[in-house]
Amino acid sequence: DAGITQSPRHKVTETGTPVTLRCHQTENHRYMYWYRQDPGHGLRLIHYSYGVKDTDKGEVSDGYSVSRSKTEDFLLTLESATSSQTSVYFCAISESGQGGYFGPGTRLTVT
């Protein structure tokens, strides 16, 4: 299995609070991604990174920001969490930019 960890694995937070999710890889892959998984929608790309400090928006980026200060870490921040951001969040990594290997996921509940 690819070396990807996500933390925390579960989180419950209140509306309006900031939340940061962390993705850590030990594979030294260039590309990293954040997706969210919701019933009836499959997985949708939030943001991605193609190198340290190089990031770009995906399909559903509103309300999210990301940072990548080291190759191994990719952070996803919800500046002010809303109930619509209750979801399961997956990080993925890719060496070639094709496809990717996924982490175990973080289940976020915003009350």
Next chain:
Amino acid sequence: GDSVTQMEGPVTLSEEAFLTINCTYTATGYPSLFWYVQYPGEGLQLLLKATKADDKGSNKGFEATYRKETTSFHLEKGSVQVSDSAVYFCALSARRGGADGLTFGKGTHLIIQP
């Protein structure tokens, strides 16, 4: 934009039955195509992939052929087992400024009964 369409299910089969999960796509250019599998409570695992037309991806008895003329990538298995019960996602990867985010279908829930 890019899109992937697949049957959502649930699809219920008996053990040892033949499996087909249909997947069609819309994309500009020549995307790479993937099938991922998600077991309950887990992340997604890459099952197989194909990067150009007429390529066949295969793994663990599953197969899928990249059909450019019908824009399809149907997943097949000759004899399913109870352990194949999972959600299967078809996805495509089209070049996007140097990084390839995946576009997913909504997933097909497969249930195999003994």
